[in-house]
Amino acid sequence: MTPEELSELAVAERQRLDRLAHQINVCTATACHASGSEAIKTRLTAEVRERGISGQCLIRGVGCRGLCTNGPMVSVEPQGVLYQHVTADDAPALLDSLASEPVSHIQAPTDDPFYTRQHRIVLEHAGEIDPEQITEYIAVGGYQALAKALYEMSPADVVDELTTSGLRGRGGAGFPTGLKWRTVAKALSDRKFVICNGDEGDPGAFMDRSVLESDPHRVLEGMAIAAYAVGAHEGFLYVRAEYPLAIKRLTTAIRQARQRNLLGDAILGTPFTFHVEIRLGAGAFVCGEETALIASIEGERGSPRPRPPYPAEVGLWGRPTLINNVETLANIAPIIKNGGAWFAGIGTEKSKGTKVFALTGQVKNTGLIEVPMGISLREIVFDIGGGVPEGRSFKAVQTGGPSGGCIPDELLDSSVDYESLTRLGSIMGSGGMIVMDNTSSMVEVARYFMEFSMTESCGKCIPCRVGTAEMHGILTRFCEKRATERDLALLEQLCDLTRHASLCGLGQSAPNPILSTLRYFKQEYLAALESNQPEEVGAAAEEGRS
Amino acid sequence: MPSVGTKAGTNAIAAPTDDKRWRVVDATMRRHGYRPAALIEALHSVQESFGCLDEPGLQYVAASLGVPLSRVFGVATFYHYFSLKPQGDHTCVVCTGTACYIKESPALLRAIEAEFGIANGETTPDGSLSLLTARCLGTCGLAPAAVLDGDVAGRLQPAELLERLHQLVGAAKEVAAR
Numbered sequence: 037m038t039p040e041e042l043s044e045l046a047v048a049e050r051q052r053l054d055r056l057a058h059q060i061n062v063c064t065a066t067a068c069h070a071s072g073s074e075a076i077k078t079r080l081t082a083e084v085r086e087r088g089i090s091g092q093c094l095i096r097g098v099g100c101r102g103l104c105t106n107g108p109m110v111s112v113e114p115q116g117v118l119y120q121h122v123t124a125d126d127a128p129a130l131l132d133s134l135a136s137e138p139v140s141h142i143q144a145p146t147d148d149p150f151y152t153r154q155h156r157i158v159l160e161h162a163g164e165i166d167p168e169q170i171t172e173y174i175a176v177g178g179y180q181a182l183a184k185a186l187y188e189m190s191p192a193d194v195v196d197e198l199t200t201s202g203l204r205g206r207g208g209a210g211f212p213t214g215l216k217w218r219t220v221a222k223a224l225s226d227r228k229f230v231i232c233n234g235d236e237g238d239p240g241a242f243m244d245r246s247v248l249e250s251d252p253h254r255v256l257e258g259m260a261i262a263a264y265a266v267g268a269h270e271g272f273l274y275v276r277a278e279y280p281l282a283i284k285r286l287t288t289a290i291r292q293a294r295q296r297n298l299l300g301d302a303i304l305g306t307p308f309t310f311h312v313e314i315r316l317g318a319g320a321f322v323c324g325e326e327t328a329l330i331a332s333i334e335g336e337r338g339s340p341r342p343r344p345p346y347p348a349e350v351g352l353w354g355r356p357t358l359i360n361n362v363e364t365l366a367n368i369a370p371i372i373k374n375g376g377a378w379f380a381g382i383g384t385e386k387s388k389g390t391k392v393f394a395l396t397g398q399v400k401n402t403g404l405i406e407v408p409m410g411i412s413l414r415e416i417v418f419d420i421g422g423g424v425p426e427g428r429s430f431k432a433v434q435t436g437g438p439s440g441g442c443i444p445d446e447l448l449d450s451s452v453d454y455e456s457l458t459r460l461g462s463i464m465g466s467g468g469m470i471v472m473d474n475t476s477s478m479v480e481v482a483r484y485f486m487e488f489s490m491t492e493s494c495g496k497c498i499p500c501r502v503g504t505a506e507m508h509g510i511l512t513r514f515c516e517k518r519a520t521e522r523d524l525a526l527l528e529q530l531c532d533l534t535r536h537a538s539l540c541g542l543g544q545s546a547p548n549p550i551l552s553t554l555r556y557f558k559q560e561y562l563a564a565l566e567s568n569q570p571e572e573v574g575a576a577a578e579e580g581r582s
Numbered sequence: 583m584p585s586v587g588t589k590a591g592t593n594a595i596a597a598p599t600d601d602k603r604w605r606v607v608d609a610t611m612r613r614h615g616y617r618p619a620a621l622i623e624a625l626h627s628v629q630e631s632f633g634c635l636d637e638p639g640l641q642y643v644a645a646s647l648g649v650p651l652s653r654v655f656g657v658a659t660f661y662h663y664f665s666l667k668p669q670g671d672h673t674c675v676v677c678t679g680t681a682c683y684i685k686e687s688p689a690l691l692r693a694i695e696a697e698f699g700i701a702n703g704e705t706t707p708d709g710s711l712s713l714l715t716a717r718c719l720g721t722c723g724l725a726p727a728a729v730l731d732g733d734v735a736g737r738l739q740p741a742e743l744l745e746r747l748h749q750l751v752g753a754a755k756e757v758a759a760r
Contacts, residue, residue, distance in 0.1 A: 067723045070734035104723025240680030242720030277626060277663050278716065316626050318661030321717070335621035335649075337660040396681035396722035403723050434680070470680045484683055488717070494660075 037297045038305045039183040042174065049175035057092040058134055059113040063163060064097035065249045066242075066281055067403075072123065073097075073108035079124040083131055093134070099250020101163035103150060104403040111163065112138075120144035149419045150401050155382070155408045157390050158366045162250035162404075167285050170292035173253040179298050181369035185261050186306045189372075194265035195221055198368075200376030202388035207233060207324070207361035208436065208465045209541070210387075210454040216358065219348040220266040223356035228268035230259055230310075231352065231359045233329060234275040234282070237321040238437030239488065241468035243392040244362035246404050248275065248282035251366070252289035256312065258365030260299060261372055263310045266358050270311050272333055274323070277316040286314055321438075321492035324466075325540045326351075326359045328494065339496045340540035361466065363392055383409030387453035391464065397434075397471040398424050407452070414448040417471055428473040432556070436465025438485045438492075439545030441552025442478060461552040463545065478557040479564060483511035485549035493542060500543025503534030507550060514564045524561060528554070595645045598638035603631040607639075611646055618649045621657055625664055634665045662717070670705040670712035672750050674743075675729040679718030687726040691715070693740035694747070710751045 037045075053059065062068075062077040080095045101109045106120035110130070119130065119142045126142055133139045156162075165172040173179070185194050199214030220228060232255060236244040248255060259271050275283055290312055293299040301309050320338045322328045328338040330352050351357025367389060371379045380388050387409040393416065396402045400422030407416060417423065417433055424430050432442040441462035443450070450456050454464050472481065490504040510527045513519040531547035531554075538544045554561060597604035610627035614620030624647065628639045635658050644654040658664045676682075676690050694713055695701055705712040721727050724736025728743060730750060735743070 066719075066734070067721045067736075070721055070724060070727075070736055104721070107723070236720070237717070239678070239683075239718035240722055241718070242722060245720045279720065316623065317663075318622055318626065319663035319717070320661050332622065333619070335617075335619040335623075335657070336653075337657055394722055396725065397684045402681070402725075437680070468680065470684060472684060476684060484680070 039187060042179055042183055042304070045171065046174050046177065046180075049171045053094070053175065056094050058115070059094045059096065060130075061096055061098040061111045061113065061163065063099070063101055063107060063109040065100035065246060067100070067104035068107035068109060069281070071107045075124040076108055076110065076122055076127060079127040080131070083127050087131065089131075093131075096166045097168070098165060099162040099167050100159075100246045100404055102154075102159070102404040103144075103401060105401060106144065109144070109163075113164075116146065118144040118146050150403075150405070150422070153411075153415065153420050154406050155390050156406045157370055157382075158247060158254075158363055158392050159250070159404070159406045160370075161254065162246065165251070167250055167252055168288050170253060170289065170296060170298075173251070177373070178253055178369075179257055179304075181372040182257050182260050182264075182298065183304055185264055185372050186304055186308055191221060191265045191267060194261060194372065197372060197376040198265070201371045201379035202376075202383075202386075203364065203367055203371060203379065204387065204454065205361060206363035206367070206391065206466065208439065208463060210464060213360065213364055216348060216360070217262065217265055219346070220268075220356050220358040223349050225356050227270075227355045228266060229352045229355060229357040230263045230266065230268045230271040231326075231329065231333070231357060232259055232271070232273045232365055233324065233326070233359055233361045234273055234279075235317040235323045235329060236276060236279075236362070236466060237324045237492075238439075238466050238468045240396055240434075240470045241394050241437060241466050243394055243404060243467045245276075245279050245282050247362050247366050247392070248279070249285055252282075252286045253293065254366045254369060255286075255362055256289055256293055256299065258360075258368035259312060260303065260310050261368050262358055262360065262365065264308055266356075268358065269309045271313070272352075273312060273314045274317055274329055274333060275314060277318055283314060283316070290314070320494070321488070322494045322540070322542050325542060328540070329359065330357065337494070339494045340542075342539060363467070384451065384453045386455055387464075391452065391467060393467045393469045395421050395469050395471070398428060398473040398476075399471040400425055409453050410451050412449050412451055413443060416452065416469065417448065421471065424471060424473050428475065430471070431474050431476060432472045432478065434462075434470040434472065434481070434549075435468065436463035436545075436548070437468045438488045439463055439541065439548055440465045440468075441548045442472070442481065442556065443552070444556040447556075461548065461555050463548065477515075478553040478560045479511065479514045482549045482553045483508065483515055486511055486546070489542065489546040493546075497537075497539040497543065499534050499537035500539065500546065503530055503538070503543065504546050506530055507534070507547070511550070514561060517564055517567050519561075519564055519568060521565065524565065595642070598642050604642075606631050607643070608646075611643075616647055618647050621647055621649055621654065622661070625654075625658055629664060634668045636666070636668070667703075667705075669714075670709050672710060672731050672747075673712045673714060673729075674747060675714045675716050675719075676702075677719045677721070677725070677727045677729075678715045679720075679722060679725075681722035682718075682726040685725040689740050690726060690728065690738060690743055693744055697744050698747070711747065 110119040110122045117138045129139050195217045203213040204210040323332045323338040325340045328340040332338040347357045390406050392406045434442045486508040490508045493500045495501045510523045535547050607627045624643045644651040700713045702715045727736045
């Protein structure tokens with residue numbers, strides 16, 4: 037396929053879709069799927085066939101629209117009607133209504149702040165196209181950025197464009213993507229690799245899953261552009277085995293892209309070659325760390341190693357390796373298509389573009405959202421999220437998963453960007469955002485995250501292996517009202533030690549949930565101390581001595 | 583660079599049994615050129631075909647890829663996704679992700695433990711039900727969630743979950759009795 041053929045296919049496909057009177061999109065991502073969306077799609081397809089309107093009405097499965105709590109979601113285009121909580125029995129009424137007014141009892145408002153306050157770049161196609169059809173991705177301009185990079189730009193131009201855009205790693209740490217690409221591009225080697233990190237391990241985060249399920253070609257296109265820019269010819273997609281639907285759709289997408297000559301040898305008629313393979317993760321949180329992930333692709337236990345040397349110089353099988361997160365790679369195509377300056381115009385001074393968050397917990401609208409950097413936490417929780425359910429009151433919002441922290445009510449007006457969140461003692465993280473209400477005990481939340489970090493510590497370095505276990509022990513004593521003043525002091529010491537002496541990011545950030553709750557909710561720790569009976573302290577101390 | 587290995591003494595290593603499922607495992611290892619780096623993919627293949635990684639399976643993979651059994655065991659036990667014990671006829675995987683935790687998933691676990699007498703990772707003595715936990719299913723919008731025999735069930739209350747589990751186990755028993 038040449039760039040001309042790509043454009044022709046896009047036009048032809050758009051014309052085919054424009055000829056249809058209606059396109060009915062049924063969300064088939066994991067959450068809606070679990071709520072029975074497949075049955076709705078089957079029923080709609082059967083009804084359409086029975087009524088003999090297949091020629092005018094297309095039923096298709098699409099990716100996630102975001103508002104998982106109201107699923108299954110169905111939309112009718114180009115009329116722009118949105119339905120929620122749909123069941124298979126609604127199918128006939130839904131089709132009857134095509135010529136007249138929408139079915140009122142399942143109609144969802146499209147002017148809700150949940151939709152209007154978002155800015156969708158990464159998720160622009162999610163819920164709009166069928167992720168299992170490459171032609172649909174091509175129809176919305178897919179692979180045009182790859183063609184532009186290959187035909188109009190040198191690899192150095194691509195890296196420059198990325199640097200101009202100011203894009204930073206969306207996996208959590210926020211390292212400048214352009215700089216990372218430049219380092220790998222500069223490294224001298226006859227063999228380099230590009231890895232897409234899809235080992236989304238934070239509990240309460242499902243952004244990457246949704247991107248891979250809703251728009252897999254977008255990630256593949258990003259990988260191919262990255263490979264061209266850094267001079268790699270082989271790539272790996274490392275995806276959690278717990279995401280079967282994402283794996284299935286990626287496998288399909290890779291096959292289709294290969295057939296159309298958009299991956300593989302002589303891509304788009306140029307000498308550029310890029311082969312991609314999927315590797316399954318096997319459930320180890322530490323594999324989100326890049327050196328551990330590399331070890332896992334090599335078939336080893338996922339233990340991290342000291343850096344430097346960084347993977348950009350010594351990575352997979354000792355070769356220079358570029359590792360980017362799913363969401364980072366999903367940002368590449370629009371940046372190349374629209375230019376780095378366009379992207380740099382969105383967001384704050386140091387944090388550009390948008391960020392996808394999985395908004396969950398005690399909030400009315402749970403689901404996936406994409407917002408411009410610089411939006412306030414309050415806007416996310418109360419405008420987009422609709423606030424906490426009736427009869428409860430907001431207490432804290434947790435970002436960054438087990439590596440992040442809890443942010444209290446009085447700081448909700450802070451801006452969402454890498455620097456602000458770090459200043460608050462949390463981190464941007466990969467995008468989990470969990471809202472907690474007055475029923476949650478912050479000490480228990482800290483213990484929950486420490487239990488996670490303790491279980492997931494690979495055990496290679498002592499500060500992390502022992503530190504997380506000790507901190508978990510102390511937090512358990514707090515939860516069981518057995519803690520002493522000495523425990524509090526020891527806890528603070530251990531946080532400091534684990535943070536500064538651990539080998540990789542897992543241990544270095546594991547104390548964050550404790551540190552942030554100590555900072556904003558210390559009274560809960562002190563209350564646990566006070567409720568501890570003095571006699572028991574004496575007895576415990578006695579026990580300790582004997 | 584990975585060495586493109588050949589199956590060490592191909593003729594010498596026969597599959598542990600003549601079970602046809604070994605062919606799937608063989609195909610996976612062949613696709614990766616019997617490289618040691620294919621270890622995790624091979625283990626995924628064994629677990630998917632047989633439900634768990636038993637000792638003959640581990641030994642077969644070790645011999646085929648030319649990897650020491652100690653390393654195969656190390657990898658198999660390092661990753662949570664791999665199980666060395668066979669599962670019961672039915673499985674219930676309770677999500678313990680943050681959103682589910684905030685929405686009381688520990689209560690679901692306690693209820694199952696009280697009703698069926700099994701803790702996380704255990705199987706009932708009659709082999710009918712296994713209880714597992716997942717770090718996060720990524721269906722946080724449906725919290726608290728669980729996977730019952732592969733189907734995701736959301737917004738669960740303890741009583742409702744127990745009822746569904748009894749249906750699952752009970753239905754199987756009726757079929758067996760017939």
